[in-house]
Amino acid sequence: MSLEEQIYIRKSCRKYLDDEIDMNLIHSFMNSVKPLNDSIDYGYEILTSDRVNNRNRWSAPYFIAIYSEKKDNYQENIGFVFQQLCLFLQGMEIGNCWVGMASPKKKSPQFVISIAFGKSDDMTRESSEFKRKDITEISDIKDYRLIPAQLAPSAINSQPWYFKHTSEGFDVYQIKQNVLKRKILGKWNPIDMGIALAHMYVVNEETFEFDIKNDFENLKDYTYIGSMKI
Incomplete structure (x- = not known):
């Protein structure tokens, strides 16, 4: 399915399997994303759950920790860039969820937010469920x-x-x-x-x-x- 098609079936996933994922899929896709503001530097790292302080009642096998320089519109830019990744992961049958209550144990001042992700069999919904x-x-x-x-x-x-x-x-x-x-x-x-x-x-x-x-x-x-x- 295309990224567009994922919009109409995606849901924030909170139930994950422990299956391994080829992280090169993520790195390759991130080379092609469009930023909202190309003057803002941002980055990310992929962490296993043991490297994350997670205050949610649920967990995931992997997290993407997102970083950015703190300039005007940097938060909008982060949402714009990494939602493209979320839709891509969904299309690869990898569930994901934006999480504000999870951060790297070694936290950088440029840390913004995390995305939980992992293989899942509970990551889609019907249009009536939105x-x-x-x-x-x-x-x-x-x-x-x-x-x-x-x-x-x-x-x-x-x-x-x-x-x-x-x-x-x-x-x-x-x-x-x-x-x-x-x-x-x-x-x-x-x-x-x-x-x-x-x-x-x-x-x-x-x-x-x-x-x-x-x-x-x-x-x-x-x-x-x-x-x-x-």
Whole structure:
């Protein structure tokens, strides 16, 4: 299956087998990913579970520890880049899940987030099993082209994205969470935005463009992230 097809069946996997994986698959794919911002340096390392502090009630045989220089939009860039990898792994029958509560035991200041992964027999779902906001809740106009973003995973399923149509495409916004939710989601929602944009890129690979404008409209309860053309 293509990366695009994975969007419509993928689920965050939390049940893994102990089967070995050819890690060269990951390294080879990462040579071809598209960044959202190519001026930001990032990297990753593959760790076995014994090299990870995992505060979840479940575990996985392997984790990808993700690193980045801390520049503007680095979190969106991380979500954008590594969601492409998540879709690729799904297509290789390797389940995966973004995890904010797992970090390398030898932690670097550039560490951002981890992805758990491993072979699994429980990593797909039917379209009816997605619990997502209606298209009208994530956009000013009902636009089915946004379904790939609608189906993106997010921290505690917070779905922080909002798309406003413009003459050239969409202005992209992130919900401003309340004080309590910001304590939980403040670090992760920008990554979620990058994940949603990755889905839009995968479906519109030949035409997708993203930039940050100066003349965007300020919307109450939302923060402007950038502008997208598809």
